[in-house]
Amino acid sequence: MNPYGRVTVADHGHARRIIECHGPRRSKPRIAFATIGQAPRTDVVPDILGMLDGVADYREFGALDGLTAAEIASQTERGSERRLYTRLRDGRHIEADTGFVVGRLTALLQRLDGLGFDLIVLLTTGVFQSFSLRTPLVHGQRAVDTWIDALVVGDCRIGVIYPLAKQAEIDGHGTLIQNAHAVAATGEAARLADAAAQLGAADLILMHSVGYSEENARCMAVATGKPVVTARRIIVGAMRLHLSELGAATGVVPTGLPSVSPGTKELIDCLPPPSVPLTPRERQVLACVMDGEPNKVIARRLGISHRTVEIHRGRVMNKLEAGSPAELIRRALLLGAADG
Known part of the structure; x- marks a missing residue:
């Protein structure tokens, strides 16, 4: 049972706040989701929040918010060779001039940078530009790269x-x-x-x-x-790292961390069994390690100390005779391909 009791959800325009209505109150990180189209992204954000299990307050913003249909149409009808594909609030997909969209996105991110958010998340994999912000930024394209x-x-x-x-x-x-x-x-x-x-x-x-x-x-x-x-899942992984660092700095530890990514179990199953079997706890640690989690996040997830995670991690690597998690992933992929 959740020790913080039941929750209710309140909607205010593009903002959605998860409020603890029973049990002790605690602050949550404030996240700004930015898209190159229009907010809200009802097709994306709920999925991402489901993977985070609602550990933050958030608001959504779109680079094309506030524009009239005619203003948007003027950018979709331009003959530019560089265009971005995005979604409008009504669910339609459009192609708009890249320079125009990125210009509005840059202004939006600069504005969000001054609003006191703990994290800004750029929900696109089509923008390659860098952005200089004081607020931590999860850049979708950079995370995937x-x-x-x-x-x-x-x-x-x-x-x-x-x-x-x-x-x-x-x-x-x-x-x-x-x-x-x-x-x-x-x-x-x-x-x-x-x-x-x-x-x-x-x-x-x-x-x-x-x-x-x-x-x-x-x-x-x-x-x-x-x-x-x-x-989406890669972006969530990057968000989890930032939220973990924020929790370490503020003492507010996000609850409800998501389960191991789909595919991780399959990768583990592809590994040849070690001569000395892994214990259940070592297998738990291995799953988290191969999912890209740092030791501090693994410790919080499993309710054990950081040092205990290090010990289990070392034993797993010794038993599997591997030098790094990347080596294990590569080995699992290659062996899985050979088996197939």
Whole structure:
């Protein structure tokens, strides 16, 4: 049972506050979600909050908020070759001039930087510009790039699926496969099922857009038999690190940390069994380690000390004869591909 009692939810425009109505009151981090389209993103933010289990107060903001339909249309009708694909409040998807959108996004982020938020989260994987802010920023594209760079080693093949903006709908998809040596386009497809068929050679699949949901990922995993990761989940992982650091600095520890990412258990199961079996606690620690969690977060999740996590982690690495979590992930991917 939640020791903080039941919660109620109050909505105020684009703001949604989770209020503890029974039990002791405690402060929560304040998060600003920013999108290149319009807020609220009812197709994305609830999914992300579900993975965080409502550990923060938040507000949503869009770079195109406040514009009239005519003003937005003037940017979608321009003949620019550089365009961004995004969603409006009414659910329509549009392509707008990149320079115009990024200019409004930059102004929005600068404004949010002065409003006292603990964390700003940029909910897109299509913006490559850097932003100089005082407030910690989870940059969606940078978070995904970092994740890819950490895994693209040796012969590990990451399959990437992404929406085709020229289709003007989320059901148009492009695919590619990347390893340490090359990136190769594998085709375009109108349906996710067809895109899945193009990624049969991949060891792991990344759904490279915040528009792809966890349900999309589950369908892709069933269709391919491969571990599947969404951009949303990578962004949540980056948020968790920032929230953990914030909790360490303020003494406010987020509760309700999400379970291990889908795909992590499958990766662990691909590892050859060690000569000395892992204990249940060591397997718990291994799952958290392979999910990218730092020792302090693992300690809070499992209710043990930081030092105990270090001991279990060291024993796991010794038993599996591995030098790092990245080595374990690579080994699991390669062995999984060989078994398949």
